[in-house]
Amino acid sequence: MKFFIDTANLDQIREANELGVLDGVTTNPSLMAKEGIKGVVNQRKHYLQICEIVHGDVSAEVISTDFGEMVKEGEELASLHSNIVVKVPCIEDGIKAIKYFSERGIRTNCTLVFSVGQALLAAKAGATYVSPFVGRLDDIASDGIELVRKIVEMYTYYEYETQVLAASIRNTQHIIQCVEAGADVATCPLAAIKGLLKHPLTDSGLATFLADYKRVNG
Numbered sequence: 001m002k003f004f005i006d007t008a009n010l011d012q013i014r015e016a017n018e019l020g021v022l023d024g025v026t027t028n029p030s031l032m033a034k035e036g037i038k039g040v041v042n043q044r045k046h047y048l049q050i051c052e053i054v055h056g057d058v059s060a061e062v063i064s065t066d067f068g069e070m071v072k073e074g075e076e077l078a079s080l081h082s083n084i085v086v087k088v089p090c091i092e093d094g095i096k097a098i099k100y101f102s103e104r105g106i107r108t109n110c111t112l113v114f115s116v117g118q119a120l121l122a123a124k125a126g127a128t129y130v131s132p133f134v135g136r137l138d139d140i141a142s143d144g145i146e147l148v149r150k151i152v153e154m155y156t157y158y159e160y161e162t163q164v165l166a167a168s169i170r171n172t173q174h175i176i177q178c179v180e181a182g183a184d185v186a187t188c189p190l191a192a193i194k195g196l197l198k199h200p201l202t203d204s205g206l207a208t209f210l211a212d213y214k215r216v217n218g
């Protein structure tokens, strides 16, 4: 399974990349705003900085909701760097834009997906990735992981090439559940990725190794 980090914070992207297990980055307008990135020029500069850190797909989201403007914005984003994936919300004009982009070889990430039906439209439009939001479904007592599983099952049955990019991941257990559900990608906070490292038996076992070595070798 591929790991993307879900942030626009350059320090966190660098730290995740230095782990050696990072395959890409996803951003969204809220994550960009959180970093105080203001204006188109600064946004484009920031995306390029991310592309220089991580040699993998970087999702950059359009802010337009109108087909014509989405196309214009998405083509401009895609022209920034070969690793840029144009992120488009799963709305009517977004599906039309994804179809337009897929017919022209521009890779896309269909985002804000909360149902099998939305994921079906994203795949039929030729999206490169579909982003079901696991955490936000869990937040309303719905089953986000079950949605991931159903999308994987549907895409496998119909042999769609769209990759399932599990998003809105809240914790390490979500990552494990995405593995079990067969997601192609999980885009995660850094803490959730680092949480995979943690096990008390590893810590206690290493402490014993070191103590035994020190006891004999000084």
Ligand code: G3P
Residues within 6 Å of the ligand: 006, 026, 027, 028, 133, 135, 136, 167, 168, 169, 187
């Ligand atoms: O960036 C897309 C998605 O991962 C954001 O999810 O719920 O953490 O805002 P959330």
